[in-house]
Amino acid sequence: MDISYRLRCIGDMVEKCNCIADIGTDHAYLPIYLVEKGLCKTVIASDINKGPVEKAKRNVAFSHMEDKIQCRLGPGLTTISKNEIDVAIIAGMGGNLIRDIIEESMDIFKNLHYVILQPVQNADVLRRYICESGYKILDEELCKDENKYYEIIKIKYDHKLETLDDDIYYEVSKKLLEKKHPLLKEYICFKIKKYDKIVNSIVNITELAKVRKVQLEKRIMKLKEMLKCL
Known part of the structure; x- marks a missing residue:
């Protein structure tokens, strides 16, 4: 089939x-x-x-x-x-x-x-x-x-x-990182682009919006660190 x-x-x-x-x-x-x-x-x-x-x-x-x-x-x-x-x-x-x-x-x-x-x-x-x-x-x-x-x-x-040891590994698999999966670099770049878009769309200056923006910026930073291992 x-x-x-x-x-x-x-x-x-x-x-x-x-x-x-x-x-x-x-x-x-x-x-x-x-x-x-x-x-x-x-x-x-x-x-x-x-x-x-x-x-x-x-x-x-x-x-x-x-x-x-x-x-x-x-x-x-x-x-x-x-x-x-x-x-x-x-x-x-x-x-x-x-x-x-x-x-x-x-x-x-x-x-x-x-x-x-x-x-x-x-x-x-x-x-x-x-x-x-x-x-x-x-x-x-x-x-x-x-x-x-x-x-x-x-x-x-x-x-x-x-x-x-880090929440980022719930989002991006350690197994895939260890295998250096051929599609993983592209997948991580896709995630970074998605989060960048969300960060740039946050214009509200409330405390909740500020916290969300900081969380996303930290996630982007961790994802970029992962790229260095591939």
Whole structure:
């Protein structure tokens, strides 16, 4: 199946396993791709909305994979039984929502081999939650698809709590810095440009505006320091 570059990057982080749950599956493109590539034997394609589930069912039937891919309707991992899956993928949602999904089904998440997360926003909120809730970051990936950047985080529960030595590393991954990811310099420059624009738009002289401006200027400075390491 021909899928987006974003989904392909997520698929590239999957190691061979028995059963994967794709949460927020939408059209079931990723489950079909994973089965086609032989990365898993079966997939549970789950979505909270009836429309996407019906589309997923049609795509699965068209691909003749009804015996390998189950489509289920429901929020988060409420459609999954304990020990039913080895791996979970949660992609295309905000970091806050992904955090809430993990919290609601902690008994399932703790037993998984690994989980792949792809937040569309608030990746810093999600990364902080991961570090402070006993999850280990196994790997991270960064991709650009249709002029948008996507962070992909692979984690596993290991009981150890971690606090990063600087808040900036919740926003820009240490893993990506260590790997000197080829897209990271461009991504950091994108962030600097975005924050510069916000700083220049702050004309209000209230105390709150002054504090916000100082916070952003400090963040820009830290991001520029990161560029020196790449």
